[in-house]
Amino acid sequence: MLKATLLNAVNAGAAEIRRYYNGNFAISNKEGVNNLVTEADHASEKAILAEIKKTFPDHFILSEETGEIVTNSEYKWIIDPIDGTVNFANGIPLCCVSIGVEHNGKMLMAAVYAPILNEMYFAEINNGATLNDKKIQVSSKQELMKSCLVTGFPYTYLDSPNGPLQIFEKLIRCGIPVRRLGSAAIDLCWVAAGRFDGFYEHKLAAWDSAAGFLIVNEAGGKVTDFKGNDFSPYQPHILASNGKIHEQLKAVVNGAEVKNTIS
Numbered sequence: 466m467l468k469a470t471l472l473n474a475v476n477a478g479a480a481e482i483r484r485y486y487n488g489n490f491a492i493s494n495k496e497g498v499n500n501l502v503t504e505a506d507h508a509s510e511k512a513i514l515a516e517i518k519k520t521f522p523d524h525f526i527l528s529e530e531t532g533e534i535v536t537n538s539e540y541k542w543i544i545d546p547i548d549g550t551v552n553f554a555n556g557i558p559l560c561c562v563s564i565g566v567e568h569n570g571k572m573l574m575a576a577v578y579a580p581i582l583n584e585m586y587f588a589e590i591n592n593g594a595t596l597n598d599k600k601i602q603v604s605s606k607q608e609l610m611k612s613c614l615v616t617g618f619p620y621t622y623l624d625s626p627n628g629p630l631q632i633f634e635k636l637i638r639c640g641i642p643v644r645r646l647g648s649a650a651i652d653l654c655w656v657a658a659g660r661f662d663g664f665y666e667h668k669l670a671a672w673d674s675a676a677g678f679l680i681v682n683e684a685g686g687k688v689t690d691f692k693g694n695d696f697s698p699y700q701p702h703i704l705a706s707n708g709k710i711h712e713q714l715k716a717v718v719n720g721a722e723v724k725n726t727i728s
Contacts, residue, residue, distance in 0.1 A: 466520060467521075467540075467566065467573075467574060468574060468589070470516060470517060470519075470520045470521060471564060471566060471574055471576050472576060472587070473516045474512075474513045474516040474517050474542075474544075474562075474564055474576075475513070475562045475564055475576045475577075475578040475585070476578065477509075477512035477513055477515070477516045478509040478510070478512055478513040478546050478547075478562035478564075478578075479509075479561075479562050479578045479580035480512065480580075481505055481508040481509040481512050481546075482505060482509060482547060482553065482560065482561075482562065482580050482581070483580050483581070484505075484508075485503070485504065485505035485508065485553075486505075486553065486556070486558075486581060487556050502530065502550065503547070503550060503553065503554055505547060505553065506529075506530055506546050506547045506550060507530055507546075509546035509547055509562060510528055510529070510530050510531060510544065510546035513528075513544055513546055513562070513564065514526065514528070514531070514544075517542055521538075521540065523536050523537075523538050524536065524538045524540045524541070524542055525538045525540060525541040525542070526541070526542050526544065527541060527542070527543045527544065527671060527672065528542075528543075528544035528545075528546065528672065529544065529545050529546060529670070529672045530546060539568055539569050540566060540567065540568055541566070541567040542564060542565075542566055542567075543564065543565045543566075543567065543671050543672050543675035543676070543698065544563070544564050544672055545562070545563040545564075545650060545672035545673060545676075546562060547560055547561070547562065548560065548561050548562070548563045548577075548648045548649060548650040548651070548672075548673060549561060549646075549647050549648030549650075549651065551647055552646075552647045552648060557647070558579070558581035558582055559579070559582075559646050559647055559648050559651055560579065560581065560648060560651075561577050561578055561579040561580070561584075561648060561650050561651055561654075562576075562577070562578045562580075563575075563576075563577045563650035563672065563673070563675070563676045563677065564576050564577075564675075564676055565675030565676035565679060565698070567675075571590070572590065572675065572678070572679045572698075573589070573590055574587075574588070574589045574590070574679070575587070575588045575589075575675070575676035575677070575679040575680055576588075576676060577650045577651070577653075577654050577676050577677060577680065579648075579651060579654075583597075584596060584597065584654070585597055585598075586601075586654045586657065586658075586676075586680050587680075588657075588676075588679050588680040588682075588683035588684070589683070590679065590683070591683075592683065593683050593684070594657050594680045594681075594683035594684040596654075596658055601657055601658045601659070601684050602657075602659060602684050602685045603656060603657060603659055603662075603681070603684050603685045603686040603706075603707035603708065604659040604660075604661075604662050604707045605707065605709065606662045606707060606709060606710060607709050607710070608710065608713075609641065609663075609710045609713035609714055609717070609723065609724075610639065610640075610641060610723070610724075610725050612641060612662035612663055612710050612714075613641075613642050613644070613660075613661055613662055614636065614641060614642065614643045614644070614661060614662065614663045614664065614665070614714070615643065615644045615645065615646060615652045615655065615656070615661045615663075615664045616629070616632075616633060616643055616644075616645055616652075616664065616665055616666055617645060617646075617647070617649055617652065617666045617669075618630070618633075618645065618667075619667060619668035626720075627718075627719070627720045628667065629666075629667050632665070632717065632718055635717065635722070635723060636717065636723065639723040639725070641723065644661070649664075649666060649669055649673040649674060649677065649703075650673065650674075650676060650677045652664045652666075652677070652705075653674065653676075653677025653678060653680060653681050653688075653705055654677055654680055654681075656681050656684075656686055656705050656706065656707070657677075657680045657681045657683075657684035657686060658684070659684075659707070662706060662707050662710055663704075663705065663706035663707070663710055663711070663714045664703070664704075664705045664706070665691075665703065665704050665705075665714065665718050666702070666703050667701065667702060668701045668702075669698075669701055669702075669703055670698075670701075671698040671699055672698075673698075674696075674698045674703050675698040677705075678696050678698065678703070678705065681705045685707070685708065686705060686706060686707050686708055687705070687706055687707075687708040687711045688703065688704070688705040689704050689711070689715070690702045690703070690704065691704055691715065691718050691719060692719075693712075693715055704718060
């Protein structure tokens with residue numbers, strides 16, 4: 466019942482993305498000039514919450530636009546109704562619904578659906594990860610220098626030592642390709658699917674990473690904070706990889722120079 470409700474919820478949100486995509490809709494701003502929220506975000510969230518409440522009206526909710534709906538339930542749904550809103554608002558198809566389900570503080574199940582791409586990612590703890598019902602696994606690359614990476618930048622940039630721009634510059638000056646897609650949930654899913662070898666970002670909210678980090682883990686990858694501790698979506702830093710380049714990428718994120726170990 467939990468899985469069925471999760472899939473119904475992501476499909477309901479995705480239907481709203483399709484309905485509004487490349488159409489006319491109201492847009493407003495959050496903190497930062499390009500931190501957008503659209504009419505479609507609210508419509509997607511409303512559809513998702515309606516599906517969840519049909520079956521689990523007493524479950525705790527944490528959603529990007531509504532915030533917390535606090536209950537005493539052991540279950541929490543962590544929802545991003547549209548991850549990649551700027552992409553969506555500009556007709557770029559890299560946008561998705563992202564929902565993770567926690568039980569007693571542990572991520573139990575996750576789904577990320579990018580409807581314009583027709584890609585549905587799903588994972589359940591200790592049961593692997595899938596893309597459109599086919600099992601996926603992370604890449605097998607061993608060297609950071611041979612890797613293809615992805616990152617994102619916060620809307621409100623804090624000028625701190627070894628910040629996002631400095632790390633980005635360090636990597637690309639060494640010839641390592643680093644992409645920026647504009648959707649952390651898709652970034653994580655593409656690491657899980659082996660398209661990227663690693664992902665790092667300095668400032669994410671729980672709804673950005675809750676689903677994707679379980680999908681990476683279940684695809685055989687590794688997700689930590691910048692210090693290498695077990696990942697929690699309730700802190701801002703994320704480092705996700707195929708596991709094989711994890712320590713190399715962690716070192717660079719923490720200030721080390723890129724080591725060229727290719728023989």
